[in-house]
Amino acid sequence: MVDMNRRQFLKRGGQFVIAGIALPILSGCPLADLLRTVRARRSVGGLLDTDLRVCFARNRIGDMWLRSRTYEGCIPGPTLRVKPGDTLRLHIHNALPDDEDGGHMKGMVDHNIPGGFNITNFHSHGLHVSPKGISDNPYRQFMPGETNMVEIAIPEDHPTGTYWYHPHHHGSVTVQMLGGMGGALIIEGGADEVPEVAEAKEHVLILQEIRIDENGETPLLDEHAFHEGEHASFPGSVLQHTINGQVNPTIIMHPGEVQRWRIVQAGVDQFTPLGLDDHVFHQIAMDGISFKKPEEMEMILLAPGNRADVLVKAGAEGTYYLRMHAHDQGHGEMEEEILATIKVQGSAMDMPLPAGLPTPSSLEFIEDDEVENIRAISFSVESVPPGEMFPVFAINGQLFDPERIDETIPLGAVEEWIVTSATSHEHPFHLHTFPFQVTQISGNPVKPKRWQDTVIVPGFGIVRIRIRFNDIVGKSVFHCHILTHEDLGMMANFKVVEKL
Secondary structure, X not given: OOEOOHHHHHHHOHHHHHHHOOOOOOOOOOOOOEOOOOOEEEOEOOEEEEEEEEEEEEEEEOOEEEEEEEEOOEOOOOEEEEOOOOEEEEEEEEOOOOOOOOHHHOXXXXXXXXXXXXXXXXXXXXXXXXXXXXXXXXXXOEOOOOEEEEEEEOOOOOOOXXXXXXXXXXXXXXXXXXXXXXXXXXXXXXXXXXXXXXOOEEEEEEEEEEEEOOOOEOOOOOOOOOOEOOEOOOOOEEEEEEEOOEOOOEEEEOOOOEEEEEEEEOOOOOOEEEEEOOOOEEXXXXXXXXXXXXXXXXXXXXXXXXXXXXXEEOOOOEEEEEEEOOEEOOOOEEOOEEEEEEEEOOOOOOOOOOOOOOOOOOOOOOOHHHOOEEEEEEEEEEOOOOOOOOOEEEEOOEOOOOOOOOEEEEOOOEEEEEEEEOOOOOEEEEEOOOOEEEEEEOOEEEEEEEEEOEEEEOOXXXXXXXXXXXXXXXXXXXXXXXXXXXXOOOEEXXXXXXXX
């Protein structure tokens, strides 16, 4: 059995659910059918200085209760809003207990065996900022009971847009994010000031995969997670797809109204091919980076880590559904699912769409004659070896070693990376610190040109990307953003060094 449905879960775990009715709903996490707005924290005078508490909490997900690791007791965490040139200063208090560390996994010396489930850290996904010290450093460990500071200086010319944050402690990322840890990080300005965009009502939509086991908790990434093959199915658990912590919330629109949706794919494993009944998306950005003009899309495929900013212009009165269409990532087709209900009602409007959008001045597309070096990156997957607990998820034939430098790059280099999948599995490639230009996918040129920080590598496919390693030195990582794969070793280190 791979997944129980809700009825089976309630039947087998009914005592927990009945007892759960008496549990209080945490303040700040209201239950309602209407899409709720996640609370935001904004910078003042060039500084966002705030506390962020990591703690166990109980939240209601659809018709179930879940006890999981959270930011501030809620799913998702608060939205952080800053501007170019600001400083983001976080005081992260890890209030998780020291006695719930994964049991049999605790103390193991192999860093590619999941464990340390109550150790955390902080990653500002998509930001072009320093990976050193107390900035966006994926190698830090925030132990239970500790308070650690994160301070990120956002460059004056940083592209505005939709980014996000999540934990990145190797070995515990899957478990923490399956419980709802993650939130939006928005750099304001740019396209926000285009009149047609500024007049549109904005919704931040955090898409998450929440798993609930028979005890009403998040299942661990252990030897029981892989029921068969190389896909972590977490047998005995229920999978809920949520938006802002809600199952199938309702969004209200007027006929002819334009709304801006900042969509953050904050999932763990599954891709989301998004479509809206009888409507098109007018996409204005991908992974935070604005397009020159809106691109009309009937469907947008997002992998864990991707973001898409879209304008939606409502049609005639009626009820429509935001759907996650069926998709096969290489391990069997996932069924279609309704993610949200859109009700179009009330007085008619006729709001316009923008003809053009500002693009970041700090990003110029890389031409053929600028490329100085080419590197090859290959994702590979092998079945569980005899005597081992997990499949082997590797990059260039190697499992992650935090002490090894896999790629050394001189500051100022302009490179092309050829990223491949050696199996039928699709893998979302994510590079920390530096955005990249996607030029080809399986031999097909990408038009119009675009910048991303996470791109899907098709099964047995090839993606070509180009990167400017400018203005930042230091060590960071690239990895598959299917987080079960990353936790089990599908990650590598790169280091940008000053030229000799």
